[in-house]
Every structure is written in C-alpha cells, then in structure tokens.
Amino acid sequence: MLRHFDKPLFIAVIILCGIGIAMTYSATITTIDLADYWQRQLLFTLLGAIALVTAALFDYRHLELLAQPSYFVLLASLAAVYLFGEVKGGARRWLDLGPTDVQPTEFGKFLLIVFFAWYLSRFQERIRSLPYLLGAAVLVLVPLGLVYVQPDLGMTVTLAFISGTLILINGVRLLHVLLVAFAVTAVPVWLAIQGTLQNYVQDYMVERIAIFLDPASNPDAAFNVQQALISIGNGGWIGMGWGEGSQNQLHFLRVRHTDFIFSVIAEELGYLGAVLIMGLLFFVIWRLIRIADLAQDQFGRLITLGVAALIFFQTFVNVGMNLAIMPVTGMTLPFLSYGGSSLVSMMVAVGLAQSVVMRHRKMDFS
Amino acid sequence: MNERATRTATSTSIIVRLTLLATFIVFCVRLYGLQIVRGANYQEQAAVNRLRTIDLYAPRGVIYDRNGEILARNRPSFVITVIPADLPPNDITTPVNEQRIALERLLAALGADTDPEIAIRIAEVMFLHLGREDFKDTVGTAGITLEFRLVNLETLQINDEGREILVEVPTLIPDLSDPLPAAGLLALLERAVALGSQGSSYKPVSILDLVDREQAFRVAEQTYQLPGVHVLQKPVREYPFRELAGHVLGFLGPIPKLAAEDYKAGGYDNPNESVGLNGLEYTYQDALRGQPGRRIIEVDILGRESRSVSTERESEPGLNLHLSLDIHLQQVMHDALARQLEKTGAPHGVALAMDPRDGAMLGLVSLPSYDNNIFSEGLGEEYQALEVEDDTRRPLYNYAIGGLYPPGSTFKLVTATGALAERVVDPYTVLVDRGPIYLPNFFFPDDPEQAQAFVSWNHKLNILHGSMTIVEGIGLSNDIFFYYLGGGYPNFMTGLGSERLAKWMRLYGFGELTGIDLPGEVRAFVPDEQWKRLTKAERWTTGDSYNMAIGQGDVLGTPLQVLVSTAAVANGGYVVKPQFVREMFDTQGNLQWQYEPVLQERIPVEPGLLAVVQRGMWHAVNGPAGTSGNSRVEGVTVAGKTGTAEFCAWDAEIQDCKDRDHEGNLPFHAWYTAYAPYDNPEIAVTVFVYSGGEGSTTAIPVAQETLNAYFHGTGDTAP
Incomplete structure (x- = not known):
C-alpha cells in the first residue's frame, strides 16, 4: 500500500511549502510586528505534513459514511454563522469558538467536496436525468446562498467552481448544461429588467469589478495592483535576489506575505524562479489528475478532482490577480501564502488524494 | 465502471490536462510580457519609488x-x-x-x-x-x-x-x-x-x-x-x-516673486531658498551661497x-x-552719529570712511539702521514693508548711497579745481568779499530794485571776509568768492559757466554711480543748460551758475559721491571705486579672489593746482578763522570742508517747503568731508546729517571722533 504513496507529489508540496517559508521570511522580516511569521509558517508546515500523512493513512472510503452528516454539518455551521456569526470588516463569516474564531467555509470546501463526490458517485448513472441534476443544483445552491449573504463572493465562486467541475466531470447531457447556462444568465437579466438586481448584488462586489475595469476609480486598490506589477517587472530574468527586492523590502508592495506573495517571488527570484514555482504548482495539480485517473472508484476519483479543482482555482485566481488579469480578491496562493488554516487544509486535501492513490488497486497483497 | 464511463473519464481527463497546460502557458506568456518585455519600464518605476x-x-x-x-x-x-x-x-x-x-x-x-x-x-x-x-x-x-x-x-x-x-x-x-x-x-x-x-x-x-x-x-x-x-x-x-x-x-529672505524667473535661470531651483536681498549678502549672493550638493x-x-x-x-x-570694514571704527561712527541725531532731532544721517588710495571702505553708517537678524527669520517682502511702515524714518533705506541731497559747500572742491584748471583764477588771484552781490534782472537790467541778491553765509553773521585768495576762499568757505568762480560778474570777470561746471562735476564722478559693491545706489543728473531747458523749460542764468558753484540749486549727489570727490582731492586726482570686499577665501583658507582697486583716469588738473585745493582744505581746519577747526586730531594733520546745504522738502499741502524757520529761511543739511593725514592721506571721511543745521556744529564732531579713533585707536583695537 505504501508503495503507491505518490512521492513526487509529496516532495513537490514540501518544496512549495519550503519556498513559502523562505518567501514569508523575506516579506515579513523587515516589519517588526511580523518578524516571527516565518517561524509560524514553519510550524504550520510541520503540522500540515503530519495532517497530510494522517489523512493518507486514513481510508477515504470511510468518508462515504460521513458524506451525508458532513452536508448537514456544513449547513448547520453556515446557518449558525448567519444567526450568531461574528462581524469582521463588514462581513459575517466567523464563528466565535472560545479561544479562536473559526471560518466554517475554510473547511466547508472539503465538506462540500466529500458530499458532492458521494452524491455524484452514488447517482452516477441517474444523474443524466434532469431531476437528479436539479437535485444536485438545489443541494449546492443552499450552502452557496448562505455564503453569498455573508457576504463572501470569492468563496461563493470557489464553491460554485468546484461543484460545477465535479458535475461536468461526472458527466451530464449537453442539453442540461445549456439549460443551466441559460438559467444562470437569464435570472440576473430578468432581475435587471425588473430593476431589482442591486438588491441581490453586494455593493463591494460591484466596486471590485468596477476597479478591475477602471483602476482609477479606487486609487488605493489600484495602487496595490500597480505596485505588484512594478514588483514583478522589477524582477527581470533572474530577479533581485532573495531578500533583496526593493519593492518588497521597502514595503511598496502591500499584503506581500499573503495576497501578493507571488509578486515577491517574481521580484526576488525573477522570471525563471516564478515559472519554476508556477510549474511546481501545476505539477501538483497534474499529479492529482493522475491520481484521479488511477482511482479505483468514482467516489475517490471525484474527491481527488475536487481537490485538484480547488488548488487550480485558487492558483488561477491568485496568480491572475498578481498579473492583473483577474480582479482583486482575498484569495491565497496554495502552499505559498502565509496562513495556517489555509496551509493545513490544503495539505489535508493532498493527504486525501494520497489516500486514494494508495488504495487504487482493489486487491493489494503486498 | 462500464466502458462508456471509462471512455468519458479518459476524454475528460485529457480536456482537464489541456486546460491546465493552457493556463500554465498563458501565465508564462503574461509573466514574460511583464518581466522581460516591459521589464525595463517597471524597473524604472521601481527606481522612482525608492x-x-x-x-x-x-x-x-x-x-x-x-x-x-x-x-x-x-x-x-x-x-x-x-x-x-x-x-x-x-x-x-x-x-x-x-x-x-x-x-x-x-x-x-x-x-x-x-x-x-x-x-x-x-x-x-x-x-x-x-x-x-x-x-x-x-x-x-x-x-x-x-x-x-x-x-x-x-x-x-x-x-x-x-x-x-x-x-x-x-x-x-x-x-x-x-x-x-x-x-x-x-x-x-x-x-x-x-x-x-x-x-x-x-x-x-x-x-x-x-x-x-x-x-x-x-x-x-x-x-x-x-x-x-x-x-x-x-x-x-x-x-x-x-x-x-x-x-x-x-539680509536674507525667500526669493522675491518679482525676480523668481531670474533666480531660476541662475540655478536656484527651490523658490523658497533664502537669498541675499540687500547689502553685501545680495551683491555676493552667488559666491556666499556656494553650490548645494x-x-x-x-x-x-x-x-x-x-x-x-x-x-x-x-x-x-x-x-x-x-571686508576692509573695521567694525570697531564702524561702532565709533555709529555712536557718534547717533548722538548727533539725537541732539539735533534730525531724522537721519550718514557717516562714511574710506581709504582714499584704493577705495577700501572702512565704515558706512546710515541711520536709522535695522537689526538684520529680524529678516533672516522674516516673512518676505510684505512684512518688510510692515517694518518700514512702523518707522516713518524708513530704516531699510541706505541713505549713504540711496539719498540725493544738495552737497552744499563740499561741492566747492569741484568748483575750485575747475576754476584753477580752466585758468579762471590762479592761486594768487585775490577777490574781495564786500558783502552781497547783485545780479541785474534779465528783463529789467536798469532797475536795481529788481536785481537778485546773492549773499554769503557770513553776511548773516555780520562778518565780511574781505580780500582773499582761493586757499582762504576754501578755508573760510566764502560764497562770494565761489559765485565769481562759478558765474563771473558782468564787466568784471568770466566764471566757469554752466558747461565747464558740469564738465568738472562729471570729472569728479557726480552724475555716475560710484560702483560700490552694494545694491540700491542712485545717481542724479548733472545740471547743465540743456538739462534745464528740457526739464524746467527755462534758460540757464548766471544765478544758476552761482548756485551750482556752491553746491546748491539743482546740484545733487549721494553722501558716497561726496566722499569719492573728497578722496579724489586727497589722492592727487583719482576717482576711485569704493569697495567693501577685499578678498574671498574658500573653507580651506585658499585665496580665491582678490580685489584689484579701480582708479579712473586722473582728473586733468596739474598736481600743483590740485595741491592748492588741498591747501584750502588744510586751511579750513588749521588756518586762522577756518570753518573746521573742531575736526583737528592730535598728532595728525587733518584737511576738511564743511557744508551747510539749504534744501526744500516740498509739501503739497502747504504749497511750500517744509520746516522753514521763523524768518522764512529754509532748513539746512549738515555736511562735513575730510581726509587725513594731510601729507599722506590714509582715510577720507564724509558725514551728512539730514536737516542737521550747521555743518561745523553737527557733522564735524562725528568726523573728528572717527578720525581720532582711526589714528588713536577705538579702545578695542590697536590703531
């Protein structure tokens, strides 16, 4: 069983985490309040590695039993947030659990992946008929609606992307896809005609889109993006060297250890370093798709693809934002951005995929 | 899994991998565009940032x-x-x-x-x-x-x-x-x-x-x-x-708005930079400023x-x-002049001292003065104006170079030199003061009632000076003598007349700037026939020549010009350019610049004849009944010339000159100009007190104290 543990995947993840620690060090060491962040990130990496191995040893097939409860846990926690949640920065996203605040959606991603993988694999054949597809749509729209009203557009889109990917990969009729696509576009248009669209769209979302389309409308956010571009361009072929990026070290680049860690990489390690690290990230996703192909059952396949979709989506949105081809969202770069819960949950996700690949032979006598 | 599902799985897997690859390539291309293609541009922006x-x-x-x-x-x-x-x-x-x-x-x-x-x-x-x-x-x-x-x-x-x-x-x-x-x-x-x-x-x-x-x-x-x-x-x-x-x-102040463009052209990029706005700080602004790094x-x-x-x-x-300035001598001059101003109630006055040999300025006092420290911390043009407004005596005004006054009898040095050089008289010519002389009216030459009287200052004191040569004429400052030199007298002698008076006035430097290294110097036009016709639409009369000969009428000069004319008499006929700064050193103590004295072409008068004028000044101080006996300094022979210049400060409200006395006489400026030692002059001094009355009583004490301090020490420094 251990023989099938995906070592290249594991090594790639550990290298990415190591680079994440190094870049966190570079991005925070000149700020007194953040000077110990690299040590914390190191600790999170160690915890994450343990969690990864633990998840790999755990047989993912037991999760099928937990699929339905996990959906209700997801709904319950979102409902709790809706009713009793903490408000931070104008959004109700946190639950106060004594010593620490928890953001249920961080783990909700996995609950949703597990539940959806179960639902789709359970009704894999029947999903081709419309009622089951609509059932899936309703099941996903309920938690999505609760996340949307928090409000958390980034997470809503992430969850929608993951669910959508899983449904598509599981197989649907082209006609149904067109129907859904029509509904998705028709509803906002209908609301717009009714003049009630703005009741459903949060102000800050409109603002973000507006800033993306016209950066001058918010000088502060435009400043961050502009500084990110300058940092990236400043790197050139081989970069200014680790700990030597002027945009990073002199703090022209803001939120540099989380949202804009990729700009720090591009500035200090240059084009070659940035492409290499991007290559590592895509290699991780590639290996996950390989695992999905090897999976012995549809449940394992969908879980792995859900994880791959999650990592791909976050990478795509974060790097896209750094490269100014996507609007600004607070989405982190997997394995590289500073942050404990994001890192640990990503490693658990990779551990689940390892669990799938380790058990991909139905009979294993070794 | 059935076969169809497997096929579907394989094809989706391919689609997914292709999507992944495409995204990776798009990002790499975008990154290449930012880092390599536009890299130089962003590197420049990063440099601007930091x-x-x-x-x-x-x-x-x-x-x-x-x-x-x-x-x-x-x-x-x-x-x-x-x-x-x-x-x-x-x-x-x-x-x-x-x-x-x-x-x-x-x-x-x-x-x-x-x-x-x-x-x-x-x-x-x-x-x-x-x-x-x-x-x-x-x-x-x-x-x-x-x-x-x-x-x-x-x-x-x-x-x-x-x-x-x-x-x-x-x-x-x-x-x-x-x-x-x-x-x-x-x-x-x-x-x-x-x-x-x-x-x-x-x-x-x-x-x-x-x-x-x-x-x-x-x-x-x-x-x-x-x-x-x-x-x-x-x-x-x-x-x-x-x-x-x-x-x-x-003093210093922010660059004046009027001149902002000029300063900018001269390399002054910061419009709020403090620059010299007056005095030597202004003249030597570029040298004093250095180069900001x-x-x-x-x-x-x-x-x-x-x-x-x-x-x-x-x-x-x-x-x-x-500088050539001696601050301790300056102190003596300042204190002496201040005392005289207080005594006479005069609004302002000037005391000047210079080395007549090369024009090195030893002292310049113009009272009232101002504390220039105020302006270093000051508020620029508007509030300087406020300071001036608060003091009607205009302390910012440098009267030594900015005030034009009739030079009075100090001008007789010019008239005397001209008369001797032009052979109007020789050193032995004797002329007689028999009391006031009368010029017949131009239109009614036969009516003595219409004739114009010209008196000498001594007539008011009921003194007649009788017969005298030019030496005594200068020494006693007899006006009758100089009326004859300037305008002559019908059927008796020919005087210098307008053109020659104007010529000698110009030779002594009047009508031109002295060129001192201070800003704000003014000059007056030399009055001559053409000038009078153009400005007053009147013809030049013998009376005008009389007035001009004694430094009255339309003759005007700054106290500094009087000093320069005195120095020219003292140094044997050279008009010198007065100058404060002698040398400039860099911070390492290397000499960077040294002043070369500027002597103009010698005034065309035989040295022997100029010596007669010098003798006249000697007589004023040392001769019997000389006007300037009070300026003697122990152990040094002083030569001098007083001046008491009538002036008219026209007041439009009363349609007359201000400050006439009870007899209707005009007020006087007090002048005294001198040099010493007589044989080998080292210092020339000019004192002027606005509305100060008699030159001999008001101005001489200041000059005497200055000369005394110069030769016998100020108590602070060795002579």
Missing part, C-alpha cells in the same frame, strides 16, 4: 571685518517638513480623511494646539508658501476671518521714460500676530500639501522652521508614527553686531531613508568674505 534625490546643504560663506571679527555667520536650526507623496493618501472608500488625520497628528506633535508661538510661526511659514491671496482664501474656507493691516508695498515698475522706479502700492496683509485656530492651520497645511503635490510631490514642504535642536529631536523620534514627516537642517543667518552694520551686510538615497514607502546610494554632487561651501 530613489530620492535630496539637496545637500552648502554652508553659506562667513563675512569677516578687516580684523577678523565675524560679521555674519550661520546658526544651526531645523525645519519640520512633509513630503506630500509620502503622506498617507486619502482613501475615498472610507468616511475619514486619512491625510487630514496625519496632518492633525503632526500639528499635535509640534505642539501647535498648546503653544501659541508655534501656531503663529506655522501660520507665518504657510503665509510664505501660499502668498497673500491664497493664504486669505484658504483660511476663509475654514470659516475663520482674519484681521488685516494696510501697508504700502514697494513694487518695481517701469515709468514713462522706461526706467525702473519704486512705486508704493497700498496693500492689505493679514495680521499674523495672533495664533490661528486649529481648523485654520489644518486648512493651510492641506492647501500647502495639495500645492506641493502638483509639482514634484517628493519635494519637502516646510511646515515649521527655526526649530531648536531639542524640539527637532523630539519630532524626529516620532517620525515613525508620522509618515512623510522629515526634520531637515537649515541654518539661520546670524549677525552678531546686529544693527551696527545692517546696511553694509544686508545632491545625494541619491533609498527610501521606504513611508519616505524614511533606508540607505544612501550615491552622492551625485558634493556640496561646495560658499566663499568667506573678508
């Missing part, structure tokens, strides 16, 4: 007197500035104004809310930045009404003849003597920052200057919490002898310096000036 060019202060040159006493130096002082680009920008998505909060915090850190002195000074600095109109408007928008004062502002204009003249324009300026409320100060700061952001927003904008070391350090410690705030060193010019040499040294530093996003990258240009300290 690199700042800062001016390195070049210490202004020190000014020394002839004995090495420091007359002008630099006192350390600090300025609190903000760099607009480094202030937190106002985030429009938040209800609060971040920039305003930062400025409020700065005001609190400076203590503007608790210390009225600081609040006043901040307002003054803002006034300098914004100018009158903008200051008024900005404070107005904050809902605060200002008190105003009316001053007459001198502005340079071009008159009809195309010459520059000073015109007084009544102007309202805000009264800054009370502290503004915090809202007003905040509005001013915001306005100054907004203006600063328009140009190069990395240029520091001064908020508070004249900050002492202690307070500067206190603010510097807080700059961690005050992004964009910088403490810069900016020394203040200090004049230890205060008003003693105010007119010689001048330039350094490139790296700053972080808060604008704090992280390291110095390179020095683009070293700053070059200004040159030190060494």
Whole structure:
C-alpha cells in the first residue's frame, strides 16, 4: 500500500511549502510586528505534513459514511454563522469558538467536496436525468446562498467552481448544461429588467469589478495592483535576489506575505524562479489528475478532482490577480501564502488524494 | 465502471490536462510580457519609488571685518517638513480623511494646539508658501476671518521714460500676530500639501522652521508614527553686531516673486531658498551661497531613508568674505552719529570712511539702521514693508548711497579745481568779499530794485571776509568768492559757466554711480543748460551758475559721491571705486579672489593746482578763522570742508517747503568731508546729517571722533 504513496507529489508540496517559508521570511522580516511569521509558517508546515500523512493513512472510503452528516454539518455551521456569526470588516463569516474564531467555509470546501463526490458517485448513472441534476443544483445552491449573504463572493465562486467541475466531470447531457447556462444568465437579466438586481448584488462586489475595469476609480486598490506589477517587472530574468527586492523590502508592495506573495517571488527570484514555482504548482495539480485517473472508484476519483479543482482555482485566481488579469480578491496562493488554516487544509486535501492513490488497486497483497 | 464511463473519464481527463497546460502557458506568456518585455519600464518605476534625490546643504560663506571679527555667520536650526507623496493618501472608500488625520497628528506633535508661538510661526511659514491671496482664501474656507493691516508695498515698475522706479502700492496683509485656530492651520497645511503635490510631490514642504535642536529631536523620534514627516537642517543667518552694520551686510529672505524667473535661470531651483536681498549678502549672493550638493538615497514607502546610494554632487561651501570694514571704527561712527541725531532731532544721517588710495571702505553708517537678524527669520517682502511702515524714518533705506541731497559747500572742491584748471583764477588771484552781490534782472537790467541778491553765509553773521585768495576762499568757505568762480560778474570777470561746471562735476564722478559693491545706489543728473531747458523749460542764468558753484540749486549727489570727490582731492586726482570686499577665501583658507582697486583716469588738473585745493582744505581746519577747526586730531594733520546745504522738502499741502524757520529761511543739511593725514592721506571721511543745521556744529564732531579713533585707536583695537 505504501508503495503507491505518490512521492513526487509529496516532495513537490514540501518544496512549495519550503519556498513559502523562505518567501514569508523575506516579506515579513523587515516589519517588526511580523518578524516571527516565518517561524509560524514553519510550524504550520510541520503540522500540515503530519495532517497530510494522517489523512493518507486514513481510508477515504470511510468518508462515504460521513458524506451525508458532513452536508448537514456544513449547513448547520453556515446557518449558525448567519444567526450568531461574528462581524469582521463588514462581513459575517466567523464563528466565535472560545479561544479562536473559526471560518466554517475554510473547511466547508472539503465538506462540500466529500458530499458532492458521494452524491455524484452514488447517482452516477441517474444523474443524466434532469431531476437528479436539479437535485444536485438545489443541494449546492443552499450552502452557496448562505455564503453569498455573508457576504463572501470569492468563496461563493470557489464553491460554485468546484461543484460545477465535479458535475461536468461526472458527466451530464449537453442539453442540461445549456439549460443551466441559460438559467444562470437569464435570472440576473430578468432581475435587471425588473430593476431589482442591486438588491441581490453586494455593493463591494460591484466596486471590485468596477476597479478591475477602471483602476482609477479606487486609487488605493489600484495602487496595490500597480505596485505588484512594478514588483514583478522589477524582477527581470533572474530577479533581485532573495531578500533583496526593493519593492518588497521597502514595503511598496502591500499584503506581500499573503495576497501578493507571488509578486515577491517574481521580484526576488525573477522570471525563471516564478515559472519554476508556477510549474511546481501545476505539477501538483497534474499529479492529482493522475491520481484521479488511477482511482479505483468514482467516489475517490471525484474527491481527488475536487481537490485538484480547488488548488487550480485558487492558483488561477491568485496568480491572475498578481498579473492583473483577474480582479482583486482575498484569495491565497496554495502552499505559498502565509496562513495556517489555509496551509493545513490544503495539505489535508493532498493527504486525501494520497489516500486514494494508495488504495487504487482493489486487491493489494503486498 | 462500464466502458462508456471509462471512455468519458479518459476524454475528460485529457480536456482537464489541456486546460491546465493552457493556463500554465498563458501565465508564462503574461509573466514574460511583464518581466522581460516591459521589464525595463517597471524597473524604472521601481527606481522612482525608492530613489530620492535630496539637496545637500552648502554652508553659506562667513563675512569677516578687516580684523577678523565675524560679521555674519550661520546658526544651526531645523525645519519640520512633509513630503506630500509620502503622506498617507486619502482613501475615498472610507468616511475619514486619512491625510487630514496625519496632518492633525503632526500639528499635535509640534505642539501647535498648546503653544501659541508655534501656531503663529506655522501660520507665518504657510503665509510664505501660499502668498497673500491664497493664504486669505484658504483660511476663509475654514470659516475663520482674519484681521488685516494696510501697508504700502514697494513694487518695481517701469515709468514713462522706461526706467525702473519704486512705486508704493497700498496693500492689505493679514495680521499674523495672533495664533490661528486649529481648523485654520489644518486648512493651510492641506492647501500647502495639495500645492506641493502638483509639482514634484517628493519635494519637502516646510511646515515649521527655526526649530531648536531639542524640539527637532523630539519630532524626529516620532517620525515613525508620522509618515512623510522629515526634520531637515537649515541654518539661520546670524549677525552678531546686529544693527551696527545692517546696511553694509544686508539680509536674507525667500526669493522675491518679482525676480523668481531670474533666480531660476541662475540655478536656484527651490523658490523658497533664502537669498541675499540687500547689502553685501545680495551683491555676493552667488559666491556666499556656494553650490548645494545632491545625494541619491533609498527610501521606504513611508519616505524614511533606508540607505544612501550615491552622492551625485558634493556640496561646495560658499566663499568667506573678508571686508576692509573695521567694525570697531564702524561702532565709533555709529555712536557718534547717533548722538548727533539725537541732539539735533534730525531724522537721519550718514557717516562714511574710506581709504582714499584704493577705495577700501572702512565704515558706512546710515541711520536709522535695522537689526538684520529680524529678516533672516522674516516673512518676505510684505512684512518688510510692515517694518518700514512702523518707522516713518524708513530704516531699510541706505541713505549713504540711496539719498540725493544738495552737497552744499563740499561741492566747492569741484568748483575750485575747475576754476584753477580752466585758468579762471590762479592761486594768487585775490577777490574781495564786500558783502552781497547783485545780479541785474534779465528783463529789467536798469532797475536795481529788481536785481537778485546773492549773499554769503557770513553776511548773516555780520562778518565780511574781505580780500582773499582761493586757499582762504576754501578755508573760510566764502560764497562770494565761489559765485565769481562759478558765474563771473558782468564787466568784471568770466566764471566757469554752466558747461565747464558740469564738465568738472562729471570729472569728479557726480552724475555716475560710484560702483560700490552694494545694491540700491542712485545717481542724479548733472545740471547743465540743456538739462534745464528740457526739464524746467527755462534758460540757464548766471544765478544758476552761482548756485551750482556752491553746491546748491539743482546740484545733487549721494553722501558716497561726496566722499569719492573728497578722496579724489586727497589722492592727487583719482576717482576711485569704493569697495567693501577685499578678498574671498574658500573653507580651506585658499585665496580665491582678490580685489584689484579701480582708479579712473586722473582728473586733468596739474598736481600743483590740485595741491592748492588741498591747501584750502588744510586751511579750513588749521588756518586762522577756518570753518573746521573742531575736526583737528592730535598728532595728525587733518584737511576738511564743511557744508551747510539749504534744501526744500516740498509739501503739497502747504504749497511750500517744509520746516522753514521763523524768518522764512529754509532748513539746512549738515555736511562735513575730510581726509587725513594731510601729507599722506590714509582715510577720507564724509558725514551728512539730514536737516542737521550747521555743518561745523553737527557733522564735524562725528568726523573728528572717527578720525581720532582711526589714528588713536577705538579702545578695542590697536590703531
């Protein structure tokens, strides 16, 4: 069983985490309040590695039993947030659990992946008929609606992307896809005609889109993006060297250890370093798709693809934002951005995929 | 899994992998575009972000007197500035104004809310930045009404003849003597920052200057919490002898708006740079200033310096000036003149001392004077005008070079030289003072009642000088003698007449600037026939020649011109250019510049004849009944000439000259001009007291004390 543990995947993840620690060090060491962040990130990496191995040893097939409860846990926690949640920065996203605040959606991603993988694999054949597809749509729209009203557009889109990917990969009729696509576009248009669209769209979302389309409308956010571009361009072929990026070290680049860690990489390690690290990230996703192909059952396949979709989506949105081809969202770069819960949950996700690949032979006598 | 499902799985897997690959390639291409294709452009922007060019202060040159006493130096002082680009920008998505909060915090850190002195000074600095109109408007928008004062502002204009003249324009300026409320100060700061952001927003904008070391350090410690705030060193010019040499040294101030373009063309990039606005500080501005250096530093996003990258240009300290002025002699002259002004109640006066051999100025006093330290910390043109307004005697005016007065009998040196050189008389010619002489009226030559009387000063005292040669004529300052020299007398003798008087007046340097190294010198036209026809539409009469011969009528000159004419008599006929600065040294003590005395072509008079004029001046001091006996100095032979010049200060209200005495006589200026030693002159002195009365009583004591101090020491220095 251990023989099938995906070592290249594991090594790639550990290298990415190591680079994440190094870049966190570079991005925070000149700020007194953040000077110990690299040590914390190191600790999170160690915890994450343990969690990864633990998840790999755990047989993912037991999760099928937990699929339905996990959906209700997801709904319950979102409902709790809706009713009793903490408000931070104008959004109700946190639950106060004594010593620490928890953001249920961080783990909700996995609950949703597990539940959806179960639902789709359970009704894999029947999903081709419309009622089951609509059932899936309703099941996903309920938690999505609760996340949307928090409000958390980034997470809503992430969850929608993951669910959508899983449904598509599981197989649907082209006609149904067109129907859904029509509904998705028709509803906002209908609301717009009714003049009630703005009741459903949060102000800050409109603002973000507006800033993306016209950066001058918010000088502060435009400043961050502009500084990110300058940092990236400043790197050139081989970069200014680790700990030597002027945009990073002199703090022209803001939120540099989380949202804009990729700009720090591009500035200090240059084009070659940035492409290499991007290559590592895509290699991780590639290996996950390989695992999905090897999976012995549809449940394992969908879980792995859900994880791959999650990592791909976050990478795509974060790097896209750094490269100014996507609007600004607070989405982190997997394995590289500073942050404990994001890192640990990503490693658990990779551990689940390892669990799938380790058990991909139905009979294993070794 | 059935076969169809497997096929589907394989094809989706391929699609997914292709999507992945495509995304990766798109990102790589985009990254290539940013980092490689447009890399140079972004690297330049990154350099703009982090690199700042800062001016390195070049210490202004020190000014020394002839004995090495420091007359002008630099006192350390600090300025609190903000760099607009480094202030937190106002985030429009938040209800609060971040920039305003930062400025409020700065005001609190400076203590503007608790210390009225600081609040006043901040307002003054803002006034300098914004100018009158903008200051008024900005404070107005904050809902605060200002008190105003009316001053007459001198502005340079071009008159009809195309010459520059000073015109007084009544102007309202805000009264800054009370502290503004915090809202007003905040509005001013915001306005100054907004203006600063328009140009190069990395240029520091001064908020508070004249900050002492202690307070500067206190603010510097807080700059961690005050992004964009910088403490810069900016020394203040200090004049230890205060008003003693105010007119010689001048003062500094911000570049005047009228001349801003000229200064910019001359390499003065900062419009608020302090430059010499008067005196030697003005004349030698470029030498004293040196060259400010330039350094490139790296700053972080808060604008704090992280390291110095390179020095683009070293700053070059200004040159030190060494003057011929003797500050202790200046002190004696100042005190003596001040005493005489007090005694006579005269509004102003001048005392001058110069080495007649090369024009080296030993002293220049123009009273009232001013403490030039006030202007180093001052508020620029408008508030200088305020100072002037407060003192009707106009202390900023340098009467020694800026005042034109009838030279009176001191002009007889010119007339005498001309008459001898032109052979109107010879040294032995005897003329007789028999009392007033009468010129027949031009239109009624046969009516003695219409004849015009010309008297000599001694006639009023019932004294007749009788017969005399030119030596006694000068010594006694007999006017009748000089009337004959100037205008002759019908059927008796031919005088110099208008043209020759004007010629000799010009030869002695009247009508031209002396060329002293001080700004603001004026000159008068030499009156001659053509001048009179053009300006007064009258013909020149013998009476005009009479008046001109004794330095009255339309003859005008500055006290400095009288000094130069005296020096020309003393040095054997050379008109010299008066000069204060003898040498300039760099900070290493190397001589960089030395003054070469400028002697004009010798006045064309035989030395023997000029010696007669000298003898006349000797006679005035040392001869029997000489006018200037009181100017004798023990052990040294002095030669001198008094002057008592009638003048008319026309008052339009009473349609007459002001200050006539009870008999209707006009008031007099007191003059005395002298040199010593007689045989080998080292010093020439001229004293002038406006409306001072008799030259012999008012002006001579000042000259005597000056000469005495020069030859016998001031008590402070060896002779």
